[in-house]
Amino acid sequence: MSTSNDDALAILRDKGLKATTQRIAILEALMSERAHPTAEEIHDALATEHPTISRSTVYETLSRFSEEGILDPLQTGDGVTRFEFHNHPHVNVVCIECQQIADVDSDHITPFLEHVRDETPWQVLDQQVKLRGLCHACKATKQP
């Protein structure tokens, strides 16, 4: 039993979700990934270890996890939903050329979000800061 397996198990238990093989596999995959995979990519990535896992299970599991706040869904504008493991507040930067996504940590995020939460009369549950631009490689390609 790996550590990440135990971690995944603990998270599921904590949320009162049944710890099935598939859910643990999906959660482990997302915890170890630094990428921001799509439902399809996760499905394909699990195909080797779990050849029988179905698309609907992956979709169902990902949306369940998102509801529970275990994952953050992220829409980058290319029509597919990407997922990342829910971390401390951070900024996602999306490259408009290669669709790559990176995370930026900033000390300014938390105080900023607190300000905004004070300024809206709504009850805020979740937040997302997204930048669009050009990554190193694509910037270089565009300006030779």
Add this chain to the structure above:
Amino acid sequence: MSTSNDDALAILRDKGLKATTQRIAILEALMSERAHPTAEEIHDALATEHPTISRSTVYETLSRFSEEGILDPLQTGDGVTRFEFHNHPHVNVVCIECQQIADVDSDHITPFLEHVRDETPWQVLDQQVKLRGLCHACKATKQP
């Protein structure tokens, strides 16, 4: 000729886009709307005045306008893309119950975004801050 018509015309000219009846209609609709309509909603809204406008024209025009920075596309998580006229930086708050969207202005946004731009090595072209939560009405319904 209404003022908003002239405004729309000026924007199209400025971007070097041909000023067709359909484009002016779509742009006017989005400039006067305080809402954040979907492509379908825009198509339906224009049906009375322009019964022959087609879905593909609306989609094509909206994505063209987004490319040019005239509009901001906004994905709220319900699977459809919404559009708003490109304003000064602001925060979008999305109600997870009724899918309503509101805008929040905050003096803290611009300085915050400047900080983040300094903290990433990427070339930032555009930014979006999105909060998810409960609007007044839905909050009241949830906590009677």
Add this chain to the structure above:
DNA sequence: GTCTCTGCAAAGTATTTGCACGTGC
């Protein structure tokens, strides 16, 4: 006159649904 835009229908793609079976607790 030229080139871009429009409209139609048809295709493509991500995601959801219904339902029978299987599995964790």
Add this chain to the structure above:
DNA sequence: GCACGTGCAAATACTTTGCAGAGAC
């Protein structure tokens, strides 16, 4: 044992494409 989760296939919904004709400049 019972509820919840899974897998399959088919359906749905949003968006895109190809192409002929029309309209802006």
